[in-house]
Amino acid sequence: MNILKNYTLKNTNLRNRTVMAPMCMYSSDETGMANDFHYNHYITRSIGGVGLIILESTGVVKNGRTTDNDLGIWDDKHIDGLKNIVDGVKKHGSKIAIQLNHGGRKYIGAGQAVAPSAVKFDEKSLLPKELAKDEIKEIVLKFKESATRADKAGFDAIEIHGAHGYLIHQFLSPLSNLREDEYGGDIKNRTRFLKEVLKAVTEVWPKEKAILLRVSAYDYKDGGITLSDMVEIINEIKEYIDIVHVSTGGLIPAEINAYPGYQINFSNTIKTECDIPTIAVGLITDFNMVEEIISNDRADLVAFGRELLRNPYFILNEAKIRNLDIDYPEQYKGAFK
Numbered sequence: 001m002n003i004l005k006n007y008t009l010k011n012t013n014l015r016n017r018t019v020m021a022p023m024c025m026y027s028s029d030e031t032g033m034a035n036d037f038h039y040n041h042y043i044t045r046s047i048g049g050v051g052l053i054i055l056e057s058t059g060v061v062k063n064g065r066t067t068d069n070d071l072g073i074w075d076d077k078h079i080d081g082l083k084n085i086v087d088g089v090k091k092h093g094s095k096i097a098i099q100l101n102h103g104g105r106k107y108i109g110a111g112q113a114v115a116p117s118a119v120k121f122d123e124k125s126l127l128p129k130e131l132a133k134d135e136i137k138e139i140v141l142k143f144k145e146s147a148t149r150a151d152k153a154g155f156d157a158i159e160i161h162g163a164h165g166y167l168i169h170q171f172l173s174p175l176s177n178l179r180e181d182e183y184g185g186d187i188k189n190r191t192r193f194l195k196e197v198l199k200a201v202t203e204v205w206p207k208e209k210a211i212l213l214r215v216s217a218y219d220y221k222d223g224g225i226t227l228s229d230m231v232e233i234i235n236e237i238k239e240y241i242d243i244v245h246v247s248t249g250g251l252i253p254a255e256i257n258a259y260p261g262y263q264i265n266f267s268n269t270i271k272t273e274c275d276i277p278t279i280a281v282g283l284i285t286d287f288n289m290v291e292e293i294i295s296n297d298r299a300d301l302v303a304f305g306r307e308l309l310r311n312p313y314f315i316l317n318e319a320k321i322r323n324l325d326i327d328y329p330e331q332y333k334g335a336f337k
Contacts, residue, residue, distance in 0.1 A: 002294040003287060004324055007051070007301060009277075010210035010242050012095050012156045014051040015327075017294055018315055019303035021281050022054040022099040022159065022214075024070055030110075032059060032072020034081030042085050045308055046094035047329050049315035052301065053089055054159055054212075054245075055082075055098040057166075060146040061139065063111035064102035064167070073100065073146045082153040090154075092329070097157035097212060098150050100201075102139060104128065104167030105176070116171045116193070117178040122253050136183065136193060139167070144200040151206060158205060159212035160197060160241075164250030168194050169216055172233060173251050175224045187229060191236050198240035210242040212279070217246055217266040220254035227269055234274045243300065244270055245279040258282070261289055268298040279303050287318045 007014045020042075027037045042053055059065035059072045072078055082098070089096045105115035105128035114135070115128035131139070143160070150158050162168035170176040171193040177184050183192050198211070205211060217230040225233075234244060246267040249256050256262075263282035271278040280299035284290065285307045293299050307314050319326040320336050328336045 001287065001291050001322070001324055003290045003302070004319065004326055009052070009095075009157065011208040012210060014095055014301075015093055016049070016051040016315070017290070017301050018049070018051045019279055019301050020045050020050045020053040020308050021303040021305040022056045023305055023309065024056045024066060026067055026069040028069055028071050030068050032062070032065065032070065032074070032078060034071055034078070034085055038071070038081075039085050039088060042096070043088040043092060044312040046089040046092035048308075048313040049319070049326060050094050050308070052157075053094050053096045054303075055085070055096065055155075057099050057101040057161055058146075060100055060102055060142040063107055063109060063113065064139070064142070065109060066103045066106055066166075068109035073098070073149050074142065076149065079149050079153050082150075082155075086154040093327070095156040097159050097210075098153075098155045099159040099161050099214065100143060100146050100150070101161035102143075102167040104170045106165055115167070115176065116183060117176065119176050119178060121165065133181065133183070140193070140196045140200050143197045144204055147201045148204045151204070151209070157210040157212055158201070159214055159245060160201065161214050162194055163214040163216040163247045165216070165252070166250075168197065169251055173219055173225050175219060175221060176251060187232055188236065191233050194233070195237050195240075198237055202240050211240065212243050212245055213237075213241045214245040214247060216248050216250050217263075217270065218248040219251050220249050220256055221252055224251065227266060231270060231273045234270060234276065238274055238276050241276070243277040243279060244274070245281065245303065246270055246299075247281060260284060260286065261293075264293055264298055271297070271299060277301075281305065287322065
């Protein structure tokens with residue numbers, strides 16, 4: 001099956017086409033440090049055969065996390081704990097990326113939430129502080145510094161989080177960005193912050209390592225981002241990235257008809273119209289579906305989320321059931337004969 005074939009992402013060779021999607025574990029504390037839980041969580045999925053593991057949303061500043069229990073990368077003190085995870089994951093055959101994020105108005109910790117405009121996420125949310133232009137420049141710098149730390153920790157790739165209603169997405173969408181300066185208004189201006197982040201990151205991130213971009217290709221509300229808007233956005237910044245991880249939603253509370261593979265067509269359109277590799281994601285739990293996606297060139301890689309929470313050995317088990325050729329961990333081969 002194509003799912004188990006190697007794939008080259010920039011200069012990094014993945015052992016198969018499977019990806020562990022980044023999922024917040026809310027298992028750190030106000031320090032943002034990685035701990036034993038994080039180590040065991042990620043190493044188990046590497047032993048389980050995943051091709052690329054993307055570490056959960058990691059805050060580039062303290063109030064850029066989604067909660068005060070998320071991981072951080074705003075300080076050099078975070079490097080050693082992250083490097084420990086990286087080394088363990090690589091030892092068992094997976095490659096590893098880290099998702100760099102700023103939560104913007106969706107931060108719910110003890111600090112001040114910020115946003116492109118003073119617009120709440122919902123009625124229950126606190127009103128975020130509108131960012132001044134010098135504060136925007138400071139956050140761009142924090143992404144850059146965090147990319148440097150990610151390289152020092154040994155990550156094979158970084159993923160810039162521009163989806164799910166977090167700060168970059170808030171700048172991109174006219175529903176949350178009401179600014180009247182060069183960061184607001186038309187789609188080119190709303191893309192400016194993302195472009196500045198990517199440009200800054202490429203100045204320090206090694207040329208041979210990939211940069212991923214996570215996007216939400218549809219806001220599920222009139223007046224928000226549409227798929228055609230996202231195609232335009234990606235075409236504006238694609239010189240800085242190597243692959244797009246395609247999601248939808250998250251900017252506002254919205255009814256979404258989510259079913260297995262419900263986001264695949266968004267990935268397919270972006271891959272075709274932007275001429276760039278994509279990662280498909282969204283309630284995908286079946287190898288036959290993955291085979292259809294890859295065989296028909298609708299995406300280059302396929303990410304699993306909840307399925308890998310339920311079953312860390314999902315890849316190995318599916319390969320065994322289908323009698324597929326895969327390298328089983330030496331210690332477990334007796335169970336897969």
